[in-house]
Amino acid sequence: MASAGKKVKFDNPVVQWINDRLPIYSILHDQYGNFPTPRNFNYFWSFGAIAMAMLGIMIVTGVFLAMSYTPHTTLAFESIEHMMRDVNYGWLMRYTHMNGASFFFIAVYIHISRGLFYGSYRQPRELVWIFGVVIMLLMMVTAFMGYTLPWSQMSGWGVTVITSLFSAVPLIGDGLVTWLWGGFAVDNPTLNRFYALHFLLPFVICAVVFVHVWALHVSGSNNPTGVEPKSEKDVIPFNPYYTTKDSFGTVVFMIIFMAVVFFAPLVLADPAHFRQFDPMQTPPHIVPEWYFLPFYAILRAFTIDLNIPFTHIILLPAKLQGVIAMFSSILLLLFLPWLDTSPVRSAVYRPVYKWCLLLLLLAVCALTYAGSKPPEGMPLWFGIVGTFYYFLHFLVIVPVLGKYEKTLTPPASISESVEAGHE
Numbered sequence: 167m168a169s170a171g172k173k174v175k176f177d178n179p180v181v182q183w184i185n186d187r188l189p190i191y192s193i194l195h196d197q198y199g200n201f202p203t204p205r206n207f208n209y210f211w212s213f214g215a216i217a218m219a220m221l222g223i224m225i226v227t228g229v230f231l232a233m234s235y236t237p238h239t240t241l242a243f244e245s246i247e248h249m250m251r252d253v254n255y256g257w258l259m260r261y262t263h264m265n266g267a268s269f270f271f272i273a274v275y276i277h278i279s280r281g282l283f284y285g286s287y288r289q290p291r292e293l294v295w296i297f298g299v300v301i302m303l304l305m306m307v308t309a310f311m312g313y314t315l316p317w318s319q320m321s322g323w324g325v326t327v328i329t330s331l332f333s334a335v336p337l338i339g340d341g342l343v344t345w346l347w348g349g350f351a352v353d354n355p356t357l358n359r360f361y362a363l364h365f366l367l368p369f370v371i372c373a374v375v376f377v378h379v380w381a382l383h384v385s386g387s388n389n390p391t392g393v394e395p396k397s398e399k400d401v402i403p404f405n406p407y408y409t410t411k412d413s414f415g416t417v418v419f420m421i422i423f424m425a426v427v428f429f430a431p432l433v434l435a436d437p438a439h440f441r442q443f444d445p446m447q448t449p450p451h452i453v454p455e456w457y458f459l460p461f462y463a464i465l466r467a468f469t470i471d472l473n474i475p476f477t478h479i480i481l482l483p484a485k486l487q488g489v490i491a492m493f494s495s496i497l498l499l500l501f502l503p504w505l506d507t508s509p510v511r512s513a514v515y516r517p518v519y520k521w522c523l524l525l526l527l528l529a530v531c532a533l534t535y536a537g538s539k540p541p542e543g544m545p546l547w548f549g550i551v552g553t554f555y556y557f558l559h560f561l562v563i564v565p566v567l568g569k570y571e572k573t574l575t576p577p578a579s580i581s582e583s584v585e586a587g588h589e
């Protein structure tokens with residue numbers, strides 16, 4: 167790579183001098199400047215860049231918050247109030263970080279949906295997808311731990327509910343919960359370890375994003391047609407075309423994000439997150455942040471213990487069924503590249519699969535609604551039906567439909583599609 171890079175000549179003598187000794191500029195030139203990229207990207211392809219920008223914002227604002235935060239149960243809540251009221255621009259750092267988590271998830275959920283619709287997880291991009299799922303898991307753990315740090319009612323009770331789920335693991339469950347807490351209750355050791363990990367994990371995410379994009383640059387990007395580039399006519403250099411398009415997409419996204427930070431910073435917040443944690447008083451309704459709601463609904467969709475027939479011996483308690491289903495709902499995404507059997511990659515040319523994806527979106531909306539309500543009556547049914555469709559989609563519809571669906575014929579090449587005005 168280094169010898170290939172050294173062929174590039176730069177006008178700026180300082181850049182040339184550095185590049186001759188450490189070819190970072192030629193690597194950037196090969197991987198971003200000149201990188202051959204399909205010419206038909208739409209704005210959904212900007213969400214990788216937007217997610218990267220959000221990751222950067224989260225790290226920068228997080229470091230500033232850490233300068234005023236005290237990770238102790240007696241001082242954590244007050245230290246946050248102090249930074250909101252007394253520290254210069256502390257409110258801005260906190261509101262940007264707090265809402266930034268939501269906007270980071272919005273960007274990544276749109277990025278994943280794009281991948282699902284255009285079949286970007288398919289061969290040869292399986293590893294890009296798998297690293298993506300790992301990033302999503304790490305983001306979830308990081309966000310969950312961050313929510314604990316203000317030591318509010320929602321923080322303390324959220325941790326209590328979610329970590330207690332591990333008690334459903336047979337034989338070692340209770341020991342596992344004590345180990346996670348660092349004691350026999352959610353207390354100072356829990357807060358300390360969550361703080362340490364919340365600080366560390368974003369850097370681990372950066373490392374996984376690096377390999378995610380590295381793997382993508384080996385296979386090259388997918389595009390809306392799902393047809394691989396075949397000739398020079400199908401591709402354009404990344405710079406200036408997509409640097410401009412991604413920058414524009416990122417600026418628009420940031421304007422919306424900043425509008426929320428400045429004009430409606432509490433629109434996504436729960437009032438119980440502004441009362442200090444009281445281990446003696448459980449809030450009436452414990453809800454996670456919106457981005458966890460579908461998974462929370464899957465967890466609570468299981469309400470009947472599985473018994474050995476005609477006995478009272480419980481084979482699989484409802485709680486354990488929920489825990490297994492919740493973790494499986496994410497882990498099964500790892501197998502998606504092999505579950506999809508369709509000869510056609512992009513849903514643009516799959517008339518039936520398109521509708522199934524729409525149903526999946528509705529199921530996720532139903533789950534989000536169910537997760538935000540107490541698990542009874544109608545919301546519980548939304549949760550059960552949503553969970554059923556979610557698993558049906560990935561485990562049955564995707565493999566079976568791929569074999570039998572009558573697909574449309576994709577264009578012979580990307581340039582043919584663009585010239586026909588379909589970009």
Ligand code: HEM
Nearest residue numbers: 211213214215217218281286287295298299301302387388
């Ligand atoms: C911190 C979070 C993430 C960042 C910063 C990130 C970054 C990127 C970037 C820069 C690209 C290339 C531009 C683009 O195609 O949009 C990309 C592509 C891709 N990402 Fe991510 N990503 C993240 C999370 C994820 C997740 C959670 C998944 C899936 C579970 C995923 C799956 C993919 C796939 C399949 C591609 C290839 C797209 C294509 O060629 O059509 N990414 N990512």
